[in-house]
Amino acid sequence: MVKWRTSGTKSLAANTNFPRSLRDGLKGGLTQWNRSGSGLKYAAPTYTSGWQIYAFRASYTYSNLMGPAPGYAATQRSGSSHNGGTLYLNNRFTWVNGSQNISARKADVQTVVVHEVGHFTGLAHPWPGHCTDGTAYTDAEKKSVMTTINTGTRRSLNSDDVRGVTTLY
Numbered sequence: 001m002v003k004w005r006t007s008g009t010k011s012l013a014a015n016t017n018f019p020r021s022l023r024d025g026l027k028g029g030l031t032q033w034n035r036s037g038s039g040l041k042y043a044a045p046t047y048t049s050g051w052q053i054y055a056f057r058a059s060y061t062y063s064n065l066m067g068p069a070p071g072y073a074a075t076q077r078s079g080s081s082h083n084g085g086t087l088y089l090n091n092r093f094t095w096v097n098g099s100q101n102i103s104a105r106k107a108d109v110q111t112v113v114v115h116e117v118g119h120f121t122g123l124a125h126p127w128p129g130h131c132t133d134g135t136a137y138t139d140a141e142k143k144s145v146m147t148t149i150n151t152g153t154r155r156s157l158n159s160d161d162v163r164g165v166t167t168l169y
């Protein structure tokens with residue numbers, strides 16, 4: 001996977017048209033990673049009007065990169081690292097800040113964001129494949145935010161996720 005070029009605090013920007021109902025979950029999915037004790041931190045998101053020129057930004061739209069997934073992490077990769085990219089949340093889903101049901105097209109903001117921010121962090125799924133494919137192998141992997149996002153609601157890091165981020169940073 002592609003990790004951040006440097007550790008430190010990463011700041012995500014979103015346009016002021018980013019839905020207000022999703023902002024708590026966006027913040028929660030970012031700052032959840034700060035509980036790991038690693039050298040990588042995520043600031044609370046900022047909202048600005050106008051064209052999004054920021055290196056690390058969130059967009060509430062559909063990108064054909066994401067296929068049927070509710071979220072997608074598009075890193076601006078250079079070699080084995082990146083310095084930002086776009087976090088897409090699929091506006092074809094109904095978004096909630098609570099229990100999700102992806103097969104019914106109902107997505108929890110924090111579950112999806114904490115997973116996609118895990119990809120920006122440099123963590124892969126416990127198996128190869130898309131964000132909504134596959135089967136987790138171990139109990140820890142099943143509880144990881146990096147396991148498949150269509151099998152339940154997971155808003156908090158588990159031991160597997162903490163081990164991953166503290167190994168990388």
Ligand SMILES: [Zn+2]
Nearest residue numbers: 115125130131
């Ligand atoms: Zn994924």
